[in-house]
Amino acid sequence: MGLAARIEKNWYGRAAGNLWLLPLWLIFVVLSTLRRFWYQLIKPQPSAVPVLVIGNIAIGGTGKTPLITCLVRLAEEQGIRVGVVSRGYGGQSDSYPLLVNEATPVAQCGDEPALLASMGIPVAVDPNRARAVEALAGKVDLVLSDDGLQHYKMHRNGEIVVSDVTRGFGNGWLLPVGPLREPVSRLRSCDLHLVNGQDFTIQPVAYMTHQETSAPSTLAGQTVHAVAGIGNPARFFTTLRALGVKVIEHPFPDHHAFADQDLEFNDELPVVMTEKDWVKCRELNHPRIGFLRVSALPTDDVEQKLVRLLNKLRETSNG
Structure with a gap:
């Protein structure tokens, strides 16, 4: 087993095996705390359209993309026009923001944006997600951000944190000792915390x-x-x-x-x-x-919560 695999195994086991990473952990804690404090102090400008972030606080897949397509369906049932913004991980474009359609090469936009665009969903890709949001302004009533919970440069009107019932938050430590990008206390500031395998x-x-x-x-x-x-x-x-x-x-x-x-x-x-x-x-x-x-x-109760959140955000005016 390689070093990276051993570190990841300890994320979901005993943290003691990763304690040799404490110096890097301390650097991560200091930098991430200062970064968030900075964006709390210097708040980003509100966008022209409300933004709902669907993200996680832990490394690894949690089922965000299927949840986003579910949110798109629920929004359409409420008469809400929805678009999606993404960093476009795995893709590289000559210019940004990139408006993605079915003909856009995956090498330019990344796999998740290509998948969403193939379903007819308006998608904009940009490492600067705030700029991607502006590219969709006027075209949609609400923007969903695929990931980007820690992208504090982007103004957001709501947040959904997604986790997995089997992995949870691992050993509870921040990177690189554990799998967390932010502490579990971050859940207190989000609108909903949904568990894949429990809430949907x-x-x-x-x-x-x-x-x-x-x-x-x-x-x-x-x-x-x-x-x-x-x-x-x-x-x-x-x-x-x-x-x-x-x-x-x-x-x-x-x-x-x-x-x-x-x-x-x-x-x-x-x-x-x-x-x-x-x-x-x-x-x-x-x-x-x-x-x-x-x-x-989603469960019936969670679906009702999602619909209420979508309608609440539709009525939000960032202007």
Whole structure:
């Protein structure tokens, strides 16, 4: 096991194994505290459109992207026009802000923006998220920020923090001793804290290939190569096993840029991946790849809270 893997293992185990990182931890605590204090002192200018941040305080995947698509659906049901802004991690554009559409190369915008844009959602990408928000002003009634909880340069009108029921907040330490970007006390200042696996679940809704769309249950009993370049690959593998799939695991780093050789396993078994990975692999035209489309399903109580928050923000005027 490599050094990085051992450090991450200790994030979700005994912090004692990472205490040798205390000098770096102290630097992180000082810098992050000063940074937040600075933006509390020098508040960013309000944007022309209300902003709701969907982010986390811990490193790793928590199901933010399916939750964002759920929020888009709920907003549309309320007659609220919604757009999404993102840093565009994994992409590199010659100019920003970048308005993303279905034809925008993933190499320019990143995988998550490409996925959201493929669903017809207005998306703007910019490392400076405040600038991306302004690019959507006048086009939408509300902007959702995909991550960016710690991007204090961007004004926000509401915050949703997302965590995972299995990982929680790990050993409770800030980086690099633990997985936290901010202390757990940060939850007190957000509008909602939603736990994936408790307040909402990620449900598979379709299995899709180049050729056809079918029910997820069609995978039951099959042995597949499961490919996942997301923040928490184990969650995807667990979802497949719950469908009765025999899984050969192939985890990759989050936002991995796939190449042909990553999907060659010298057999005829299907290759199943997440939709976020599919947007990077669809041009490869590999004959046996498909993806599992998923949807976030909130509890009735949480759905009501989300609808109330969306309507409250729609009435917000930053002017």
